[in-house]
Amino acid sequence: MYFRLFLLALATFATGTAENIIVGILPTIAPSLGVSVGIAGQLTSVFSITFAPTAPLALGLTIRFERKSIMLSALAVFAFSNVVAGISPSYSVLFIARIGMAAASAVVCLIATMLATELVDSGMRGRAIGIIFMGISGSMVLGVPAGMLINEWFGWRAVFLALASAALIVLLLAQSFLPKMGQRLQSGPDYKSHLKSYRLLSAQVVSILMIGGHFVLFAYLAPYLTETVGIAGPHVVLAFIAFGAAGVSGGYCGGWLADRLTPRMAIIVTPFFYLLALGAIPLFSDTPAAFIAVMAVWACISWMISPVVQSFLISADPATVEAGIGLNLSAMHIGVALGTAAGGLVLECASLQALPWAGCILVGLAVVFALNATRRGRRMRPTG
Template sequence: MVLNFRIFLLALATFVTGTAENIIVGILPDISSGLGISRGLAGQLTSAFSVTFAVAAPAVLLLTNRFERRLVFLGAMGVFVAASLLAASSPGYAFLFAARIGMALASAAVCVVATMMATELAGPEMRGRAIGVIFMGISGSLVLGVPAGMFVSGHLGWRSVFLLLALLAALVLVLSWVVMSRTGISAGKAPGYRKHLSSWNLVAAQLVSVTMIGGHFTLFAYLAPYLLDIAGFAQGELFLAFLAFGISGVTGGHLGGRLADLFSPGKALVITTVAYLAALAAIPAALEQPVIQVVVLMVWGCISWMISPVVQGFLIAEDPEGSEAGIGLNFSAMHIGVGLGTALGGVAVDWDLLETLPWLGAGLAVLAVGLSVVATRSRIRPVCSMP
């Protein structure tokens, strides 16, 4: 069976918004020097985006459950264009910070609604692969988005990066307006967040996203200075390193979707978290071997992007009726993890503890492994009695 082509357009939308979140990683030194702020403070632009996204993602379904998803999607893309233009013209850190919040609000709506539209277009038998394609769009922002942002910033300045994002988002908006048909409207009732949060295994699965992605961004948000100062990469090698990392990330999004379809949801969840912990712990062990270091980084990047389609596939399989609530909360959980990891890494960077980032991330990944076991063994069991 072949996936509906409109799912790939939805993935393109998540690619653009995913680039907005991760682009700071590649151009962090340029923003730091351009605005006269520390690297740690510049890194908090990613935290601000992620925390805003985490709060906004569940609210998307609460505020739009009576509207056609296509209209919500198109409106969010329009807001994203406006916020990107504000970022490009920001006279200082405060304006850029505000623009990042606007971009995050729009991105939350785009990602949540795009995922729901994709699962609707794909049907139950290809649901995991549809989610995997959406996350290929997000992880694809690392293949072209972050390296391209580094290239554009290096030649035209960091403001041009946000201008380019605005142009890409406008293109997606026009294409979506033309080809995207009407999609489902929610039944008018609030998503089942309360029921979802009352189950041990569903809460544990959500916390897998928080801890595993938190462990990832503890290092990833500061990967550029880590590669330069600790791993010994030359400045000219940084672009290729991010490109290789991004290619592996796109592969991970696809593999995570297939894993969710081919294996039992619980088994896929445990396998992914254990493999991720091993890959992250191997990074400092490979510092003296440049070739092995690149291979390890690529494996790490691949597995790190497998977790989201795997967790979402698990949530949908465990609670089909509450799938909208599960997906909305999972996007929130993911971005809480991004904010947690970026903030933790920023503290370590400002304390000159750059070399400890992989180990800090591995500590969070250990928690993810334990939570994955809790999720698969608890089944749906209430956290507390419901009235």
């Protein structure tokens, strides 16, 4: 069972790595294709813009097709898109290939999460989702340095060919070891009922606000480390390695917490303690050693929220869980965009030192929405 879960996590890792891998190889791609670095940077933007709506729309496939088959097809599309990217003769071809990668990645993340919950008993669903998010968080943390190394040794085209090879390996393993499973939906995902529930909608907003609060600082962490904390040179890389290790562990910790407590308790506890960790960051900025310890806690809790929220959605309303998971994957990317934009605005109007406090505002609102999500409605009086 655990091998199958880690195989699903490997699928999300392989496809999720494509999202941010462009960041480290922009200086090589831009002159090679005859475009500016700013234009080349849109290769990352188009990935996120494509991913956000694709995840909920992909649920329509489950009406007609078995879920394992959908995931295998998505892995094939992802591999093909990366091959096209690796041999692309122009920027426009690479741009279109990035759209294909993003759509396939969204489908893989969605289906892998749904399959993971079916492989385990109800008491382990949180941990199963947490393992999947270890793959997603690992891809975001490790994708940039991995791309930079491959680019340095073999060139930027080899980066995409390596992603294609990884996807094909995962495809073959999944074909061999994953059983056919996953009931087809008898009708389309029930987005209307899900969004009409103030509790479920509040839980989705928790994801947006907490991830947004995280990216207010994380998107600008490198200059914050250098200019505010005083960490420079190779120590910045070590700080990011520590951040990455803590972040990857957070996915499992979030699932464990949802199982250990109840999802209803976990969705309150997680943003509350994250608020404390984020608020502690500026207090320890003058002591690098203490800052690294606080940063590791901050990183871990930041990746706990997605499995916690998804466990809550499953327990709160099993009837709309497919719609809930699809929308939550979109909520993650909305949070990334919100936090990055808010952080940039803070830098324009204030300073680097203000970033953690701005993030605390969003996370504080996440706590409020978490409390709202866990409110119990009044019981209806029996009739007759």
